[in-house]
Amino acid sequence: MLSLGIVGLPNVGKSTLFNALTRAGALVANYPFATIEPNTGIVEVPDERLDAIAELVHPERTVPATVQFVDIAGLVKGASQGEGLGNQFLANIREVDAVVHVVRCFADDDIQHVMGAVDPVRDKEIIETELALADLASLEKRLDKTARTAKTGDAQAKLEKALLERLIEALGAGRMARTVVPTDAEAAAYRGFNLLTAKPVLYAANVREDELNDGNPHVEALRHAIQASGEQADVVIFSAKVEAELAELEPDDRAAFLADLGVSESGLDRLARAAYRLLGLQSYFTAGEKEVRAWTVPVGARAPQAAGVIHSDFERGFIRAETVGYDDFIRVGGWKPAREQGLARAEGKEYTVKDGDIMLFRFNT
DSSP states (O other): OOEEEEEOSTTSSHHHHHHHHHOOOOOOOSSTTSOOSOEEEEEEOOOHHHHHHHHHHOOSEEEOOEEEEEEOOOOOTTGGGTOTTHHHHHHHHTTSSEEEEEEEOOOOTTSOOTTSSOOHHHHHHHHHHHHHHHHHHHHHHHHHHHHHHHTTTOHHHHHHHHHHHHHHHHHHTTOOGGGSOOOTTTHHHHHHHOOGGGSOEEEEEEOOGGGTTTOOHHHHHHHHHHHHTTOOOOEEEEOHHHHHHHHTSOHHHHHHHHHHHTOSSOHHHHHHHHHHHHTTEEEEEEEOSSEEEEEEEETTOBHHHHHHHHOHHHHHTEEEEEEEOHHHHHHHTSHHHHHHTTOOEEEOTTOBOOTTOEEEEEEOO
């Protein structure tokens, strides 16, 4: 399951966002380190296509794709040296697939900021500096050992040494490890380093409810800083206060609430979609009388890989996939008319799954 870690300085809205995501009731308090142990929640990924398929098929149950969110303790300056809950915080980040960096972009005298004034660019740099320092310490320690092995002529050690030196140079210059692209030969070693600054990052800018459409100068400053760093990262504008209120409403009332605010979808919906883009993910569907379900696969996945998401036996014994495009499936009204009209295709092992495909797998055990 896709796992996203919600990080940021204390009192930026992380736990409020997490509560809205999961309705898990994580402690929300106006003081640093209200979150000590990471709270974990499973969140459904909103997808109108799943609902449309279910309306046609009338299954016994409908199962959306899910994402695991982890609310990680607030970071402070010096975390890489063990300040605050630094060591625990950094260990928790290593376990997630990507990072949602919540940045406070609103002023409120009633909610203290751990650094004093509101400055999202400074806050971003604090988090990045601490992660980079932790990575540097790890890499330099590894380089000492690898360099000794490389002197013996070991080919793998030589490869790792060159990669370690490039990563250390990048971090020393203020660039994150994710800006260093490993070669095919280096890819396994790069993944094995499990670097904090190699994690893909999505920024969540917490604003006032009247700033949801246009943002504010703080959001623009954050975007400019990201662009200046040379990174390609989305900034999703949301209001933790609004998301908390939405979480208390019945589903039928949420659309009206959002309409009153002049927005078409919640920040959480935008966040889920941005996370899929960030990690290069897409959904395909299975549709039968017992169940309609969304499955998550990487963009570019082949049919056997998609089958393996359901069960490893499906991938090992893959024969073919019966496939219908989403638009065709909805337009003609399901599997039966799709087959009658020749819209259901038999696809083999080399078929590249498309976002929204409805698939039925044939396999041998």
